[in-house]
Amino acid sequence: MTVNKSNPNLSDIYSPIVDSLDRVKGKISSLKDDKYSDVTPLVKHVITSNGKKVRPAVTVLSSKFHPNDGVAVETMAAAVELLHIATLIHDDTVDNSDMRRGKGTVSSLWGVDEAVVLGDYMFAASATFVCDTGNIRVIRRFAETIMELSKGQMNELIHAFSSEQNMDDYYERIYNKTASLFATAAESGAILSGADENIVNALRTYGINLGIGFQLIDDILDIASSKEKTGKPVGNDILQGIITLPVLVHQKNNPQDDSVQRYFEKPDDLLQVNEILNKISDDSVVEECLDIAYRYKDKASKALEILPDTTERECLLDLLEYVFIDCRY
Amino acid sequence: MTVNKSNPNLSDIYSPIVDSLDRVKGKISSLKDDKYSDVTPLVKHVITSNGKKVRPAVTVLSSKFHPNDGVAVETMAAAVELLHIATLIHDDTVDNSDMRRGKGTVSSLWGVDEAVVLGDYMFAASATFVCDTGNIRVIRRFAETIMELSKGQMNELIHAFSSEQNMDDYYERIYNKTASLFATAAESGAILSGADENIVNALRTYGINLGIGFQLIDDILDIASSKEKTGKPVGNDILQGIITLPVLVHQKNNPQDDSVQRYFEKPDDLLQVNEILNKISDDSVVEECLDIAYRYKDKASKALEILPDTTERECLLDLLEYVFIDCRY
Numbered sequence: 001m002t003v004n005k006s007n008p009n010l011s012d013i014y015s016p017i018v019d020s021l022d023r024v025k026g027k028i029s030s031l032k033d034d035k036y037s038d039v040t041p042l043v044k045h046v047i048t049s050n051g052k053k054v055r056p057a058v059t060v061l062s063s064k065f066h067p068n069d070g071v072a073v074e075t076m077a078a079a080v081e082l083l084h085i086a087t088l089i090h091d092d093t094v095d096n097s098d099m100r101r102g103k104g105t106v107s108s109l110w111g112v113d114e115a116v117v118l119g120d121y122m123f124a125a126s127a128t129f130v131c132d133t134g135n136i137r138v139i140r141r142f143a144e145t146i147m148e149l150s151k152g153q154m155n156e157l158i159h160a161f162s163s164e165q166n167m168d169d170y171y172e173r174i175y176n177k178t179a180s181l182f183a184t185a186a187e188s189g190a191i192l193s194g195a196d197e198n199i200v201n202a203l204r205t206y207g208i209n210l211g212i213g214f215q216l217i218d219d220i221l222d223i224a225s226s227k228e229k230t231g232k233p234v235g236n237d238i239l240q241g242i243i244t245l246p247v248l249v250h251q252k253n254n255p256q257d258d259s260v261q262r263y264f265e266k267p268d269d270l271l272q273v274n275e276i277l278n279k280i281s282d283d284s285v286v287e288e289c290l291d292i293a294y295r296y297k298d299k300a301s302k303a304l305e306i307l308p309d310t311t312e313r314e315c316l317l318d319l320l321e322y323v324f325i326d327c328r329y
Numbered sequence: 330m331t332v333n334k335s336n337p338n339l340s341d342i343y344s345p346i347v348d349s350l351d352r353v354k355g356k357i358s359s360l361k362d363d364k365y366s367d368v369t370p371l372v373k374h375v376i377t378s379n380g381k382k383v384r385p386a387v388t389v390l391s392s393k394f395h396p397n398d399g400v401a402v403e404t405m406a407a408a409v410e411l412l413h414i415a416t417l418i419h420d421d422t423v424d425n426s427d428m429r430r431g432k433g434t435v436s437s438l439w440g441v442d443e444a445v446v447l448g449d450y451m452f453a454a455s456a457t458f459v460c461d462t463g464n465i466r467v468i469r470r471f472a473e474t475i476m477e478l479s480k481g482q483m484n485e486l487i488h489a490f491s492s493e494q495n496m497d498d499y500y501e502r503i504y505n506k507t508a509s510l511f512a513t514a515a516e517s518g519a520i521l522s523g524a525d526e527n528i529v530n531a532l533r534t535y536g537i538n539l540g541i542g543f544q545l546i547d548d549i550l551d552i553a554s555s556k557e558k559t560g561k562p563v564g565n566d567i568l569q570g571i572i573t574l575p576v577l578v579h580q581k582n583n584p585q586d587d588s589v590q591r592y593f594e595k596p597d598d599l600l601q602v603n604e605i606l607n608k609i610s611d612d613s614v615v616e617e618c619l620d621i622a623y624r625y626k627d628k629a630s631k632a633l634e635i636l637p638d639t640t641e642r643e644c645l646l647d648l649l650e651y652v653f654i655d656c657r658y
Contacts, residue, residue, distance in 0.1 A: 037480055038487045090449060094442040113423040116445055117482045120419060123452060124475030131469040139468060140460040146453030151366055153446045158367045 008325065010052060013318045016311050020060045020074055021053065027078035031125055042106055042118045043125075046085050049101040054319065055185045056081045058210070061319075062189030062203045064312035072133040072192045079129035079142065080185045086122035087149055087181075089115055094153065095240075138188045145184045152177025161241030163261040167248050171212070174219075179211025186210075202303045206316065209300035214323050216293035219244035223281040235277045241267065245289045246280035253285075297324050337654065339381060342647045345640050349389045349403055350382060356407035360454055371435055371447045372454075375414050378430040383648065384514045385410045387539070390648075391518030391532045393641035401462040401521045408458035408471065409514045415451035416478055416510075418444055423482065424569075467517045474513045481506025490570030492590040496577050500541070503548075508540025515539075531632045535645065538629035543652050545622035548573035552610040564606045570596065574618045575609035582614075626653050 014021055032044050056077035063073035091097075092105040093115040099105065107115035123146065130142045155173045159165055186207030190200040219237060223246050226234040237244045238260075247260055259279070263272040279285070300320055307313045343350055361373050385406035392402035420426075421434040422444040428434065436444035452475065459471045484502045488494055515536030519529040548566060552575050555563040566573045567589075576589055588608070592601040608614070629649055636642045 038483045039480055042483075090445055094445055111486075112441075113486055114483065116419055116423055116448075117479050117486060119445075120448070120452065121476055121479035121483065123449065124472050124479060127456060127472035128469060128476065131465060131472055134465055136460060136463055136465065136468075139465075140457065143453050143456035143460055147450055147457065150446050150450035150453060151368055154367045154371075154443065154450065157440075157442055157446060 008318045008322045010322060013315050013322060014057055016315060017057065017060045020070060021057065023074050024056050024060070024077045024081065027075060027129070028081060039118060039121050042110060042114065045103070046089060046106060046118070046122070049103055051081070051101060053081060055084055055181060057319065058182060058185040058207060059189040061312045061316050062186040063193035064310065065190065065199050065307055066193040066195035068193040072135065073189055075129050075132045076138065076188050076192055079126045080181065080188070082122055082126035082129060083142070083146065084181060086119050086126060089119040089122060091153070093119070094157070133192055135192060138191055141184050141188060145180050148176040148180035156242055161264045161267060163243070163264050165243045170243065170245065170248055174212055174215040175208070178215040179208045182211030182214065183207035198306060202306050205303035206300045209296045209303065210320060210323065213293050213296035213300060216245055216289070216296065217324060220246060220286060220289045220293060223277065224286045238276060239273065245292065246285055249288050250280045250285050294324065337647045337651045339651060342644050342651060343386055345644060346386065346389045349399060350386065352403050353385050353389070353406045353410065356404060356458070357410060368447060368450050371439060371443065374432070375418060375435060375447070375451070378432055380410070380430060382410060384413055384510060386648065387511060387514040387536060388518035390641045390645050391515040392522035393639065394519065394528050394636055395522040395524035397522040401464065402518055404458050404461045405467065405517050405521055408455045409510065409517070411451055411455035411458060412471070412475065413510060415448050415455060418448040418451060420482070422448070423486070462521055464521060467520055470513050470517060474509050477505040477509040485571055490593045490596060492593050494572045499572065499574065499577060503541055503544040504537070507544040508537045511540030511543065512536035527635060531635050534632035535629045538625045538632065539649060539652065542622050542625035542629060545574055545618070545625065546653060549575060549615060549618045549622060552606065553615045564602070567605060568602060574621065575614050578617050579609045579614050623653065
């Protein structure tokens with residue numbers, strides 16, 4: 001089942017844009033400068049965490065197909081990362097998570113109320129950065145993206161432990177909760193560079209498919225990675241009543257199997273959940289899920305074909321490899 | 330202690346702008362039209378509550394000092410009300426409130442997680458409305474206002490049960506949590522109408538002082554209104570460890586009294602809290618607080634002197650009366 005490729009390293013991928021990303025980091029750090037504000041210690045905590053910065057890198061790389069001075073693009077990249085941080089703060093609050101990127105979460109360290117308010121502050125701070133680009137089209141997309149992110153989160157909350165979720169619902173949810181921001185990250189970089197609409201569309205398509213692929217892989221790893229490492233699938237998603245690709249694929253192939261429905265009706269039945277986990281972590285299910293995920297990788301890659309063959313295009317393709325590489329274990 | 334004035338009625342005050350406010354209501358209602366979204370039932374719940382609509386009325390009235398078609402202004406007024414609703418959703422979540430405007434809160438009916446996510450959605454929805462105005466200056470002020478609102482909330486959370494809060498801290502907090510949005514409501518109406526900067530500034534000054542006065546009166550009524558009605562001050566603020574004007578005035582006049590500090594060190598000491606409530610609801614304290622609040626009313630009213638003497642200017646003055654009228658009980 002393994003496809004061996006050399007694992008691309010993020011610092012190698014980022015090397016052509018390392019100066020840009022440093023300036024993006026500087027812009028984000030400027031949020032710590034408000035000495036007299038009560039939010040400052042919490043802001044420091046969340047912005048000094050070491051994320052992978054995939055989204056701002058996508059924005060910067062997407063701006064490299066039309067000459068521009070980089071100022072608006074780097075501001076936008078900072079906004080995209082700040083928005084991502086804001087959503088993580090509220091996600092961790094909603095999920096009762098204690099740890100994030102190797103540090104305690106705001107809700108676990110300061111409290112749920114503080115996390116709600118800090119998330120709001122970070123949403124607004126990210127919005128002021130987008131305003132600094134001066135581009136209404138990009139500002140609007142940004143606001144719509146926050147609406148989509150919230151819709152994705154709400155869908156997950158409202159339909160937890162409901163077995164009536166089909167493949168279409170699932171794709172809509174992961175578009176909203178993950179792909180939307182990747183799409184905006186890519187699209188806004190292209191728009192702010194002044195690129196033609198066909199390039200803007202190509203990069204948006206890349207972002208959507210990278211984002212969907214990113215989430216599909218995440219959902220597959222929820223089962224497959226832990227099984228690979230520990231011999232036992234953990235399956236956090238199904239334990240939280242969230243139906244993802246492996247369950248949907250298993251159900252498609254076994255329409256008579258009502259074990260998920262029975263588990264959702266009695267979520268304390270751990271025998272039942274173990275039975276489900278064994279079924280959905282079966283090699284044939286995982287393989288079929290990976291085939292589906294790789295279709296999105298192909299779509300993302302194909303979208304870039306209209307772009308000139310530059311270093312930055314290569315970096316966008318390498319980012320795809322990075323997201324997908326660990327999955328054919 | 331009573332100053333009798335005829336109590337202005339909101340529907341009378343709004344009568345010159347009733348058509349505008351109806352269109353604002355229609356714009357807000359359009360958020361319910363997304364039939365396939367999981368957020369829709371929750372959106373319906375929060376936008377059909379009957380608020381007083383003071384903030385959107387301020388936006389519309391502030392736009393009436395320069396000819397304009399009203400379209401951008403009404404969109405902005407809808408955004409201002411939606412932002413207010415978004416903050417109420419998160420405030421109620423943070424405060425564990427069960428009721429709002431005579432209905433159950435989102436957090437009590439659907440859950441805290443759902444309230445966090447719905448608040449985010451409403452923030453974003455309000456931002457898309459502001460984007461529809463096409464005015465970057467107004468969009469930026471809107472984002473800054475959300476930052477200020479969050480700072481005000483965070484200040485209240487972080488310094489609860491801390492006796493080291495002085496008058497300056499208090500004014501900064503109430504500017505952030507209340508006056509900021511009133512200021513933006515007024516300022517944005519003027520900006521979008523195309524009015525001159527001196528009119529924009531006058532209306533912003535009106536908004537700030539109306540907002541501070543609004544919050545001062547609210548904080549005074551927290552003690553005085555219940556005492557008037559029931560003979561007993563309720564004092565929700567002090568019970569939640571929040572220092573407001575009556576405490577600050579009492580402390581200024583009695584610097585040797587450390588009862589608040591002692592209560593904050595042992596917040597379950599109900600005898601202590603009763604003693605404090607009796608002190609801060611004393612007629613002389615309330616009277617001094619009202620004198621302070623009325624100074625903001627005067628400043629708001631004075632700011633409008635440069636405006637032409639029109640019906641709409643009269644309405645803005647009547648709104649001031651409305652906010653302040655119930656207080657000289």
